[in-house]
Amino acid sequence: MLSLKNIILIGFMGVGKGSVAREVIKHSNYMTMDTDDLIESIENKKIKKIFIEDGETHFRNLEKDVATWLEYSVKNTLISTGGGFYKQKNLKKIGTVVLLDSPFDKIIKRIKNHPNAFKKLKKRPLLQNLEEAKKLYDERRPEYLALADIIIDVTKKSVLECSKELLKKVKNNA
Incomplete structure (x- = not known):
């Protein structure tokens, strides 16, 4: 049995954090939650609407x-x-920080190839302008890398492969 320490998945929007989380729970004793889902529940509205009505x-x-x-x-x-x-000051106190990493163009390709591509792009307000999103990616990536306890390159791996690698690395990092 793994420790009671949490695992925090960080990475750029669309990299597959939710997909990997759903796969990990099939192969472990972890529960899962999504911070955006929690915020939507607290506010009783979608993230995009929060950005529009209340601001970033x-x-x-x-x-x-x-x-x-x-x-x-x-x-x-x-x-x-x-x-x-990832910018939350207490992130390391919450648990082990795992970066799911991939080049920007591969993330966008992954989203566009998804069966629900239109919906996935629409729900991400910061991906509406790809040029601005690329700048944001370039700004965030070094910060992600510096913060991560574990890095998993998801570029050429299935969700199952990523989840198995994550569990192995977390166990070795404990």
């Missing part, structure tokens, strides 16, 4: 509240996060 600053404050709650209330859980959640 309000959204980031909600992320901070969720991070505080996770630190004190959640154990033995795999937590998939929104693309900017």
